[in-house]
Amino acid sequence: MNFGIVRFVLGWILQFEGIFLILPAITAAVYKEWREVIAFIATALASLLIGYLMRFKRPKDMSLYTREGFASVALGWFVMSLVGAVPFVATGDIPNYIDALFETISGLTTTGASILTDVEVVSHGGLFWRSFTHWIGGMGVFVFIMAIVPLAGGSTMNLMRAESPGPSVGKLVPRVKDTAKALYVIYLGITGIEVVTLLICGMNLFESLTLTFGTVGTGGFGVSNASIGGYSHTVQVVITVFMILSGINYTFFFAMIHRQFKQAFAIEEVRWYLAIIFGSVLIIFINIKNMYTLASDALRDAFFQVGSIITTTGFSTTDFDTWPQLSKTIIVLLMIIGACAGSTGGGFKISRILILLKAIKKELLMMIHPNMIKKLRLDGRVIPHETIRSTNVFMSIYIVILFGSTLLVSFDEFGFTTNFTAVLACLNNIGPGLDLVGPARNFAFFSPFVKIILMFDMLAGRLELLPMLILLVPQCWKKY
Amino acid sequence: MKIIIVGCGKVGYTLVEQLNKENHDIVVIDEREDKVRSITEELDAMGIVGNGISYQTLLEADIAHADLLIAVTGSDEQNLLCCVIAKKTGKCKTIARVRNPIYSQETTFLREELGLAMIMNPELASANEIARIFQFPSAMKIDTFTKGRTELMHFRVTEDCLLNGQELMKIRSRLNLNILFCTVKREDEIFIPRGNFVFREGDLVSFVATPPNANAFFKKIGYDNGKVHSVMIVGGGTMSYYLAKRLLSVGINVKLICDDKTRCEELSELLPEATLIFGDMTDQRLLLQEGIETVDGFAALTGLDEENILLSLFVKKVSSAKTVTKINRINFSGVINALPLDSVNYPRLHTADTILKYVRSASKSMGANMENLYSIEDGKAEALEFYIKEDSKVTGKELAKMNIKKNVMVCSILRRNNVIFPGGSETLRVGDYVVIVQAGERLNNINEILED
Numbered sequence: 001m002n003f004g005i006v007r008f009v010l011g012w013i014l015q016f017e018g019i020f021l022i023l024p025a026i027t028a029a030v031y032k033e034w035r036e037v038i039a040f041i042a043t044a045l046a047s048l049l050i051g052y053l054m055r056f057k058r059p060k061d062m063s064l065y066t067r068e069g070f071a072s073v074a075l076g077w078f079v080m081s082l083v084g085a086v087p088f089v090a091t092g093d094i095p096n097y098i099d100a101l102f103e104t105i106s107g108l109t110t111t112g113a114s115i116l117t118d119v120e121v122v123s124h125g126g127l128f129w130r131s132f133t134h135w136i137g138g139m140g141v142f143v144f145i146m147a148i149v150p151l152a153g154g155s156t157m158n159l160m161r162a163e164s165p166g167p168s169v170g171k172l173v174p175r176v177k178d179t180a181k182a183l184y185v186i187y188l189g190i191t192g193i194e195v196v197t198l199l200i201c202g203m204n205l206f207e208s209l210t211l212t213f214g215t216v217g218t219g220g221f222g223v224s225n226a227s228i229g230g231y232s233h234t235v236q237v238v239i240t241v242f243m244i245l246s247g248i249n250y251t252f253f254f255a256m257i258h259r260q261f262k263q264a265f266a267i268e269e270v271r272w273y274l275a276i277i278f279g280s281v282l283i284i285f286i287n288i289k290n291m292y293t294l295a296s297d298a299l300r301d302a303f304f305q306v307g308s309i310i311t312t313t314g315f316s317t318t319d320f321d322t323w324p325q326l327s328k329t330i331i332v333l334l335m336i337i338g339a340c341a342g343s344t345g346g347g348f349k350i351s352r353i354l355i356l357l358k359a360i361k362k363e364l365l366m367m368i369h370p371n372m373i374k375k376l377r378l379d380g381r382v383i384p385h386e387t388i389r390s391t392n393v394f395m396s397i398y399i400v401i402l403f404g405s406t407l408l409v410s411f412d413e414f415g416f417t418t419n420f421t422a423v424l425a426c427l428n429n430i431g432p433g434l435d436l437v438g439p440a441r442n443f444a445f446f447s448p449f450v451k452i453i454l455m456f457d458m459l460a461g462r463l464e465l466l467p468m469l470i471l472l473v474p475q476c477w478k479k480y
Numbered sequence: 481m482k483i484i485i486v487g488c489g490k491v492g493y494t495l496v497e498q499l500n501k502e503n504h505d506i507v508v509i510d511e512r513e514d515k516v517r518s519i520t521e522e523l524d525a526m527g528i529v530g531n532g533i534s535y536q537t538l539l540e541a542d543i544a545h546a547d548l549l550i551a552v553t554g555s556d557e558q559n560l561l562c563c564v565i566a567k568k569t570g571k572c573k574t575i576a577r578v579r580n581p582i583y584s585q586e587t588t589f590l591r592e593e594l595g596l597a598m599i600m601n602p603e604l605a606s607a608n609e610i611a612r613i614f615q616f617p618s619a620m621k622i623d624t625f626t627k628g629r630t631e632l633m634h635f636r637v638t639e640d641c642l643l644n645g646q647e648l649m650k651i652r653s654r655l656n657l658n659i660l661f662c663t664v665k666r667e668d669e670i671f672i673p674r675g676n677f678v679f680r681e682g683d684l685v686s687f688v689a690t691p692p693n694a695n696a697f698f699k700k701i702g703y704d705n706g707k708v709h710s711v712m713i714v715g716g717g718t719m720s721y722y723l724a725k726r727l728l729s730v731g732i733n734v735k736l737i738c739d740d741k742t743r744c745e746e747l748s749e750l751l752p753e754a755t756l757i758f759g760d761m762t763d764q765r766l767l768l769q770e771g772i773e774t775v776d777g778f779a780a781l782t783g784l785d786e787e788n789i790l791l792s793l794f795v796k797k798v799s800s801a802k803t804v805t806k807i808n809r810i811n812f813s814g815v816i817n818a819l820p821l822d823s824v825n826y827p828r829l830h831t832a833d834t835i836l837k838y839v840r841s842a843s844k845s846m847g848a849n850m851e852n853l854y855s856i857e858d859g860k861a862e863a864l865e866f867y868i869k870e871d872s873k874v875t876g877k878e879l880a881k882m883n884i885k886k887n888v889m890v891c892s893i894l895r896r897n898n899v900i901f902p903g904g905s906e907t908l909r910v911g912d913y914v915v916i917v918q919a920g921e922r923l924n925n926i927n928e929i930l931e932d
Contacts, residue, residue, distance in 0.1 A: 175505055178505070
């Protein structure tokens with residue numbers, strides 16, 4: 001591996017994080033939390049300085065092959081989390097570093113699983129940083145860097161591939177830099193609209209910003225103990241809509257902006273995404289109707305929870321752990337399915353499931369017509385063999401990690417539902433699971449060992465498994 | 481500029497690579513998925529898998545907003561059709577590669593009738609370049625400017641050459657010829673030599689001169705510039721045909737060896753004056769039997785680069801013939817330059833040069849048209865020719881008083897049929913054809929020779 005370029009890229013990451021850390025410092029200053037201001041500014045300066053030193057010497061070989069790209073992204077996220085956790089400890093919001101790291105990784109990977117038992121005692125600066133990590137992690141830091149920094153040529157595609165979700169990463173426009181810019185423009189656009197909408201609904205600026213970060217990044221950190229449950233119905237509806245929008249493939253928005261409405265709605269994945277949402281809401285609504293006096297409340301809660309889980313946001317307005325079994329099972333299935341590829345959401349991704357289902361259908365047809373030649377298609381286009389292969393491999397790795405982690409988490413001797421859904425919630429970047437990790441509870445009670453396992457799952461889930469696993473392969477670290 | 485390239489072969493790849501460096505938005509189209517994937521993974525371009533002739537595919541590539549479409553697929557007909565359809569759907573300019581000798585007579589007709597901006601025939605262009613080298617065997621490469629009135633000659637300094645160990649200033653006064661040294665390449669570095677520069681063995685030197693002066697120069701520095709009377713060509717491709725035809729037309733004997741019987745017969749029909757030999761081209765005995773030791777020139781133009789290199793090395797060993805080696809695919813220019821080959825021809829780079837010239841002059845032509853562009857040593861330096869159309873910052877001022885960039889040199893001026901090698905007191909005027917060599921950053925228009 002070319003360590004020089006990895007060091008160089010990590011230097012950029014640290015410098016950008018230093019800049020990002022200034023925002024919570026400003027927030028803390030507004031609320032006159034001087035201890036927090038110092039903690040954030042100090043971390044920011046340290047991060048900028050270390051980043052500067054790492055970038056000081058330009059590596060001789062600037063080539064960034066697949067291996068370096070994947071390793072830089074995985075290490076970059078890790079380093080970012082290590083640094084991002086420091087202010088939580090320094091401010092005393094989360095005294096234990098492992099816990100702080102869990103919280104930061106949960107934030108950056110847009111999981112939203114928290115170890116905090118009481119969110120409302122945390123400082124404004126800390127809360128802002130917690131939510132802001134969702135926003136940074138949602139679209140991805142490397143995509144952001146590519147939009148701004150002129151890194152060497154086409155090989156930067158390797159960075160983008162490692163960070164962007166989905167079975168195959170396409171460009172929206174010919175150049176990597178312009179693609180990254182387009183993504184961030186859409187991202188900023190959605191963020192802006194939601195902040196304004198929430199402000200109109202009567203929320204204060206701090207809450208509308210933090211909740212927006214949680215929504216568009218599909219993260220799920222709230223700023224009150226009741227998550228979104230304590231807000232007005234209008235706010236709940238607004239957040240539901242924006243959560244669902246954030247789970248849509250960004251190609252859709254890109255097509256919409258360019259007035260290609262027909263192409264936008266022809267995207268198979270988006271259609272299935274919406275169909276799954278409406279189908280699930282309908283079944284859950286019928287299932288839980290009797291628990292509510294008002295049918296509209298049941299519908300709103302069903303919509304919110306389904307939107308929150310399928311986009312892997314993890315906000316909640318009610319404790320779905322108390323719902324009937326059928327609804328809970330649907331929720332667990334939605335956790336696995338996840339959002340669209342090319343969105344900020346996590347999970348298995350709808351396009352991957354579509355590809356797998358199509359492959360199953362093809363396999364069955366092959367039994368009937370053994371000599372049949374059939375190409376699988378998505379959006380009317382032939383799916384390349386490479387994509388089908390990598391989807392199959394993804395599925396295998398996913399299962400291995402899911403069950404392996406469940407086994408390791410079981411060392412803490414909690415119930416199966418708790419362990420399994422805790423891993424699901426982390427691996428799919430959702431946040432809440434069922435039973436002891438249900439929406440009304442948190443992850444504080446796990447042992448440090450289990451927390452480390454879950455942190456790995458969160459990072460693996462956000463980076464689509466492979467970049468994290470590549471770090472575990474010894475050949476990756478060899479010079480040649 | 482937004483550029484669509486149809487065809488992701490060798491030329492397509494080289495084009496994307498070169499145009500990438502000049503910051504253009506590039507979309508590539510090819511039916512072969514693996515080719516598209518390798519380009520989009522290695523270079524910064526968007527890939528579309530599909531047939532470039534298809535209206536749908538072109539729409540997907542956003543033809544409506546494209547400025548230029550370049551069709552370089554393997555098939556001439558596909559390229560032409562693609563350009564015609566692109567022309568009808570968008571308002572972009574189109575360039576097609578057409579290689580078949582049958583069409584080569586009709587390029588002007590095709591271009592005008594089909595509304596293309598340019599038709600390229602890299603095989604023909606390369607063959608002409610090789611033919612020039614055989615007519616002027618001391619040079620390794622010859623680029624022509626101002627309609628053949630000035631030439632940029634490249635040669636290597638040998639041990640017993642007069643230049644070896646001499647200072648540039650002194651050699652110029654000693655030779656007393658109107659030539660101008662442009663670039664020197666030494667150990668992978670290319671630069672413009674100053675007056676106190678000392679030549680060494682192994683340097684690759686280029687200079688501009690008129691053809692008669694160049695001839696005199698080579699004679700004076702002790703290069704045998706004997707005329708080539710007979711040339712042996714191996715390989716029966718299109719380029720061999722063009723080269724044989726050209727050489728025969730200037731009265732050079734041609735012996736062509738090809739290992740395909742039917743092709744031999746075809747060529748024999750097309751080239752009645754050439755001697756066609758059917759046999760294994762890599763058979764040493766056959767080559768010796770056909771008099772390789774006594775031939776004046778040898779061109780290795782088979783489809784395999786490795787074979788071409790080996791053949792030329794063999795010929796260098798057994799005879800004193802001037803050799804030309806065609807390298808199409810492989811990318812080891814560092815190694816190849818170190819081999820004792822005379823001239824190496826890269827048709828792929830030739831195509832890229834032609835298109836770069838077109839793209840650059842189309843994107844920014846301020847006050848002057850770019851007439852020619854030749855890249856020197858893998859594009860590390862470039863020789864460009866401009867035609868000055870109107871007054872600008874560079875006209876009407878003495879060259880010595882202008883703040884010209886360090887790595888730029890004004891080499892020659894063609895003014896009313898007179899070739900001038902400018903001194904410091906010369907001024908550029910409207911109507912001049914100016915040849916400029918740069919060894920630093922790219923020039924899009926003539927104004928860029930000045931420091932900001």
